[in-house]
Amino acid sequence: MSLIHRSDRIFVAGHRGMAGSAIVRALSAAGYSNLLTAPRSELDLEDGVAVQAWFEAQRPEVVVLAAAKVGGIHFNDTYPADFLLDNLKIQNHVIESAWRSGSRRLLFLGSSCIYPRLAPQPIQEEALLTGPLEPTNEWYAIAKIAGIQLCRALRKQEGFDAISLMPTNLYGPGDNYHPTHSHVMAAMIRRFHEAKEAKAPSVTCWGTGSPLREFLHADDLASAALFALEHWQPNAEDPIQHLNVGTGVDLSIKELAELVAATIGYQGDIFWDASKPDGTPKKQLDVSRLAELGWQSSIQLPNGLASTYALYAQQPGRTDSAPMPQR
Numbered sequence: 001m002s003l004i005h006r007s008d009r010i011f012v013a014g015h016r017g018m019a020g021s022a023i024v025r026a027l028s029a030a031g032y033s034n035l036l037t038a039p040r041s042e043l044d045l046e047d048g049v050a051v052q053a054w055f056e057a058q059r060p061e062v063v064v065l066a067a068a069k070v071g072g073i074h075f076n077d078t079y080p081a082d083f084l085l086d087n088l089k090i091q092n093h094v095i096e097s098a099w100r101s102g103s104r105r106l107l108f109l110g111s112s113c114i115y116p117r118l119a120p121q122p123i124q125e126e127a128l129l130t131g132p133l134e135p136t137n138e139w140y141a142i143a144k145i146a147g148i149q150l151c152r153a154l155r156k157q158e159g160f161d162a163i164s165l166m167p168t169n170l171y172g173p174g175d176n177y178h179p180t181h182s183h184v185m186a187a188m189i190r191r192f193h194e195a196k197e198a199k200a201p202s203v204t205c206w207g208t209g210s211p212l213r214e215f216l217h218a219d220d221l222a223s224a225a226l227f228a229l230e231h232w233q234p235n236a237e238d239p240i241q242h243l244n245v246g247t248g249v250d251l252s253i254k255e256l257a258e259l260v261a262a263t264i265g266y267q268g269d270i271f272w273d274a275s276k277p278d279g280t281p282k283k284q285l286d287v288s289r290l291a292e293l294g295w296q297s298s299i300q301l302p303n304g305l306a307s308t309y310a311l312y313a314q315q316p317g318r319t320d321s322a323p324m325p326q327r
Contacts, residue, residue, distance in 0.1 A: 002231070003230055003231065003232075004032075004061075004062050004105060006031050006032055006034075008061040008062045009060045010027060010060060010061070010062040011035075011036040011058065011064070011098075012035060013045060013067040014066035014068065015039075015066070016174075017066060018171075018176070018218045019167070019218055019221055020066035021173070023064055023066055024037070025222060026219070026226045030226055036058055036060055045090045045093055048089070048092075051094060051097045052093070052097045055100070055103070056101050059101060059103075060101075060103055061103060062107075063098040065107065066109050067090050068087055068090060068140075069082065070176075071181045071183075072181060072184065072187065073136045073206075074180055076136055080138075081139070087147075091108065091143065092146075098160075098162075099154055099158060099160045099162075104161060105163075105229065107225060107228060108148065110144040110148055110165065110242065111140065111141070112168045112169070113140060113283075114145050114148065114166060115128060116132055117132055117133060117280050117281075118131060121282050121284050122248065122287075123285050124286045125166075125243065125289060126240065128148070129145070134280045136277055136279050137279070148164045148242050156236050163242075164241060164242035164243070165225060165228055165245050166242050167216055167224075167246065168245065168246035168283070169185065169214060170183075170221060171183075171304065171305070172217045172218030175218075177190045177312065184213070184253065185260075188205065188260040190312075192264045192266045193266075195268060196264055196266040200268060202270070203257075203266070203269075204270075204271045204272070204273050205253070205270060207253060208274050209254030209272045210254065210278065210281070211253050211283075212253075212282040212283070213256065214249060216245065216247055216297060217299040217304040219299060220297040220304075221245055227290075228243065228290075243290050244287050244289065245287065246297070247297045248287045248288075248297075250282070250284040259301070259302065263302070263305050263309050
């Protein structure tokens with residue numbers, strides 16, 4: 001029996017971002033047609049009064065909070081106050097307004113960066129708050145941890161049905177390919193594509209190439225989000241009220257660069273700038289809890305990367321979104 005219904009009014013906050021747009025596609029494909037969205041021009045999620053008024057007027061029964069201010073290592077490290085303040089505002093306003101206006105169920109999307117920098121691998125959900133965070137993205141991580149804990153607190157104190165998913169590194173349609181503020185996958189796609197077009201003899205990537213990372217296609221995340229909304233109901237007293245979402249398989253950044261270059265058809269040399277930060281040395285998620293519930297990823301990285309690059313190559317000049325909240 002599903003915990004959400006085809007007739008529910010479902011608000012997807014962040015519907016223009018990579019994760020949010022994928023979730024909208026998944027909900028629509030599954031027959032959920034009563035979807036609510038609001039672009040930033042209509043609803044600024046950082047404005048608490050406006051958000052509460054919108055919720056009182058629209059009364060969504062189900063809420064998916066996929067809106068966030070996101071970016072890569074450089075952007076996180078350069079604007080720590082923005083990442084902390086903006087994300088706290090967005091998630092506090094949406095979660096509180098959903099509860100106060102009578103929403104029945106809420107899904108909050110976090111990030112695998114919530115876990116300690118040197119957490120035992122693969123990282124289990126229990127690792128939350130057991131050690132220091134990665135310094136280059138701790139501000140974003142702290143905001144996301146606060147979101148998880150707010151959902152837990154409202155479930156415990158008020159019985160509000162709020163759940164949280166922690167996806168690993170995402171890629172896919174709708175990604176941000178900004179030259180300085182994108183994540184590693186999008187940055188590499190752009191860099192190797194431009195190098196191929198310019199017939200450049202080499203490409204230089206950040207760091208040493210040694211860190212290990214796991215990558216999840218946005219459509220797989222959307223599938224997991226729909227599965228969790230329909231089937232997962234944690235106990236209010238359970239200390240684990242967030243689930244990891246990933247493939248359970250990682251590769252080195254060097255291997256990723258070689259895969260991206262091969263997918264694009266770039267045949268030049270790849271050099272590494274070790275003066276740039278590597279970030280967390282390894283960040284592989286333990287995805288056994290979600291697997292035991294009945295969900296696993298289905299999009300293999302080579303296939304997902306090929307389809308993602310095909311979309312990028314169609315209009316590379318139109319994929320430069322400036323850093324902003326993903327809505």
